[in-house]
Amino acid sequence: MNGFQAAIGLGKRELIRQVRQPSRIIASVLTPMLIWIFIVGGFSSAIGQDNTDANLTAYMIPGVASLTVMFASIFASISLIQDRHDGFLRAALISPAPRWSIVVGKVGAGALVAMVQGLVVLAALPFLGVQLSVVGVLGACAGLALISIALIGLGLGLAWIVDSSQGFHGIMNAVLMPMWLTSGAVFPINDAAGWLRVIALCNPLTWAHGAIRSSVGMVGIEGMPTGLDWLITFAFAGACVVLAIAVMGRASRRV
């Protein structure tokens, strides 16, 4: 059995579902943009300029892009619970397709959609004084895709265990929102208090944000070896996908 054929088929299905549910895309982009507008509008004058090469408005854009990716990733992984309730998952599980193909199909399509949504947000950077190069955009794409791969992998592992979408949302929000808030998405960690900087440096999202910022010509994580941010981001994404495959490979009676 060629698992890649199954993975591609399942990935196509996810993309078709996206196209036929435009409200999902709109919600994923609109919510972070509103958060960005209100946070920047509320705090920029109070905080003033940060010490980097971009003001707070521009500084927050990569963080808002990752929040967009986070919402899209939650949608992508919660679809596993919906598939279980709708009965579709049973058809996939009784087929000879390996379980990893389900993970790869969902992660691949979900990451593609999330990355595009994140890019829509990043497209605001040139209007805020940050010049983007082709290499920079490609780097940002890779960073957003890796964040999405990691979060969808994490979400699929959780969705395999949790049966209700309410429970899934509760746990994901409890895990992901603190991760996002302490990742330097809203404030520069280079200037953060010591304890907060330690927490931020233990957070893989911080490194992903650093990788994206350095790609688009903004200041990443200061005082760290070059490429460490990418290494950690790759490792996080890979570990989450492996986790999802391992969890979904377990025997379950709840299909």
Place this chain on the structure above:
Amino acid sequence: MRCVEVDQLRVVYPNKDGDRVALDRVSLSIGHESVALLGPNGAGKSTLMGVLSGTVFPDEGTVHRGYENGLGIVFQTPALDELLTVRENLRLAGDLHGMSKDSINGSTQALIETLGIVDRIDQQVRRLSGGLKRCVDLARALLPSPGLLLLDEPTTGLDVEARASLWSAIDSIRSKSSMAVLFATHLTEEASKADRVILMSDGKVVVDGSPSELIDALGERVLRVQLRDEGKYDTLESWCKEIGCSSVHRGTDVLISHADAQHAPQVPGDPISVTLAAPTLEDVYLWHARAGIAESIGGPA
């Protein structure tokens, strides 16, 4: 080579109020035939289907699969993506089974013609009626030409016409292949069309045989008696023993096996009604359901 054999299957579902035994040492063997799993809710039919499909893992026992081309399964509710069209759903089913593009297209065309859904091929599944969704789900299950088709109460919620057309399509496909069919049902009318009927209750196989064998075991005639008072059943039971018949009851409803015409007017206990009839599979079902497992394993006298 048998299509599938299970030996001493035991499945226990953990429960706060005590574990529930869904399958209790079930052993059976299925050849290239049509087999009906008959039984009340909670009998273990769906769990057995789950074990055979590999979605439920038994606590004990073994499953030997001898069928080729894998397994097709139609669940109680369609396992389709409602946002996808019929064609997209079938293409995905083919991808999940590793079929080539040509093979998917060829099988899809043949199945939609057999099932009469050619004009629905590019419609989203959510726009279809319940009966058509079942047809599409059947096409999904049949696409890889499976050696074993499992149907878990496939006609639940369907009207008479939709039910008939679904079975007609299955019969048509079976006539062209050696595919074995195992279906769970509550309907004795559906079960009577199978080559073999397995009656389950409380996670156990109660009786197993062809419909005619099971019906013949009740004799040429049965008496269906409605008593005025359940307390009179003891009198009726004693009379049955005297005349060499067996009886079972639930409340005031009594079923007497191996009866004949001369017994009908002699039924004691002041019955409201007495009906003499040739036994049906429904009588077999009621007999074993009322007799309980312990008494019914040996079948009626």
